[in-house]
Amino acid sequence: MIILGIDPAMRRTGYGVIEMQSADRAAIVDCGIIGNARELSHSECLRRLYGGVGELVRNFHPDCVAMEEAFYGKNVKTSLILSMARGAIIAALAEQGVPIYAYSPRKAKQAVVGSGSATKGQVAAMMAVRFAIEIAGIPDDATDALALALCHGQVAAVPGLQDLLPQPV
């Protein structure tokens, strides 16, 4: 089972691809960022997100996607911009027929670090251990995406636990 984790954003979308080798063993396949420079218009950013996510699916053939859920930030304008990014990303995934499962940041952190209030650094440290990687050069948005993928994978890979998964988006 290959899982693509996505931490969406207009300017810096993190992604992480993992393979569940057994119910309790996950290996990292790839991770990184789809970056959109500050000077790009929203329409160009959304075009690049749609295309970039499509490319990830064609490259890695994920069985499913674990994505950060929509949430209501303090800054409403920022939340609306983030939702536009989610819309373009979900459209690209749906076009390729990949099922999408959404998790709140808190839920993902609870699942992989054991605490919903873990810092980004603590999430990154846990990803380093779980995947036996050197995380010094990996951006937080990518380790967050790995955490989302693992949060989904560690339930999805256990036979009989399907009822615990959220409804696909």
Add this chain to the structure above:
Amino acid sequence: MIILGIDPAMRRTGYGVIEMQSADRAAIVDCGIIGNARELSHSECLRRLYGGVGELVRNFHPDCVAMEEAFYGKNVKTSLILSMARGAIIAALAEQGVPIYAYSPRKAKQAVVGSGSATKGQVAAMMAVRFAIEIAGIPDDATDALALALCHGQVAAVPGLQDLLPQPV
């Protein structure tokens, strides 16, 4: 100059295609709805919006799009869902290289009816006169989209008024 007006929504996206025949004469080419049934998942709705908008562009070859601006409704959850729809639609338009201009509902109503607080019925009545159409069978979302297209067109079609147009999205 062909202008595609879009009133975006997850379930009922209105569209209207107009042709500016001169600076002060506009003709209707088509209008309607991209509808998504209540039982469809968000991912399926977004896939259909992306595809539907792409089809409109391929059918009508608009020079530009006039779209309703993002706004902060009373219901934050509804606003986030609407923003996802906008994201998928903008990604589709950007993929086809069509410039997008955003107008608030108030601005569009001011421009075409003369009052920012006009009702949907009043906007529809004005569209009936301007385009000499029978609007009884046309849904409000489609007449709103026609108003957006006209709001943009009546400035864009006048040589020398380009400075009055908003920045593309």
